[in-house]
Amino acid sequence: MGSRLLYFAGDRLSHAELTAACLDGDVVEIGEGYAPADTVETVALRAASLRPLLRDDLAASHLTAAWIHGGLVDPPGRHTVQRASPQRRRALVSRRLHYRDIRVSPGDLLRCGGTLVTSPARTLADLLREGSADYAAAARAYAVAVPAVLEEARCWLEASSLPYVRRAREALTALAGQLDVTR
Numbered sequence: 001m002g003s004r005l006l007y008f009a010g011d012r013l014s015h016a017e018l019t020a021a022c023l024d025g026d027v028v029e030i031g032e033g034y035a036p037a038d039t040v041e042t043v044a045l046r047a048a049s050l051r052p053l054l055r056d057d058l059a060a061s062h063l064t065a066a067w068i069h070g071g072l073v074d075p076p077g078r079h080t081v082q083r084a085s086p087q088r089r090r091a092l093v094s095r096r097l098h099y100r101d102i103r104v105s106p107g108d109l110l111r112c113g114g115t116l117v118t119s120p121a122r123t124l125a126d127l128l129r130e131g132s133a134d135y136a137a138a139a140r141a142y143a144v145a146v147p148a149v150l151e152e153a154r155c156w157l158e159a160s161s162l163p164y165v166r167r168a169r170e171a172l173t174a175l176a177g178q179l180d181v182t183r
Contacts, residue, residue: 003048003113006033031075032096043068048113050079053096059084059104059116062130063138065123068112071142071149084109084116121152125160128153128168128175136171143175150176 007027009015018034021027027034030041031049039045046068050060059065062080066072082100083089108122118126127139143150150172157169 003045005035005039005045006030006048007035008033008052043070044113046070046075046113047115047117051113051115053079053094054081054115056116057083057085057087057089058097058099059109059118061100061104061118061123062126062135065118066127066138066142068115068117069120069123069142069146069149071123071145072138073141082118119152119156120146120149121156124149124153124172125156125162125165125168128157128171129162129164131164131167131171136175139171140175140178143179147179150179 007013007018009018013021018027022029022034025037028037028039031046032053033049035041035045035049047060050064050068054060058081060068060079061082063072063076064079064081067075078098079096080098080100083103084106086103088101104116104118104122108119109116110119111117117123124139124142127135127142130136153172154169154176157165157172
């Protein structure tokens, strides 16, 4: 079920019509869709904007999930997705998606706007587990925007047995220390 507030190219309007409406200021781009310019951008709306790409067997994760949850201002250039279904799928080739074939536990998923998204705690933990500067910057931006996610992620990491949890715990401790100093 789609949102009445979202327009997708080829649905009700062509890509050219949506682009013209965007230039006129009638609509704004949100993820993979467009919404009226006066629409409040919510978690559900950002998630629903990815519905055509993700369908029911993929979940938004990492940077994409951080954007959906309001931790990042702009969506990533390529959306990171993970398998949400028990069945593996053929190789997913798309310039729009970075596909990870590791299945996300159903307990770590939320349905927002009809789209599966990793939970806020799992999202921050995934960003911290990556160990790159880009992901660390995204984790910091996410923690600043949604401070409650720090404690949720700490609890999630304590219960997790996924790879690189030790790295994530250390990064979370350092991040929490930085944010306490800046307040």
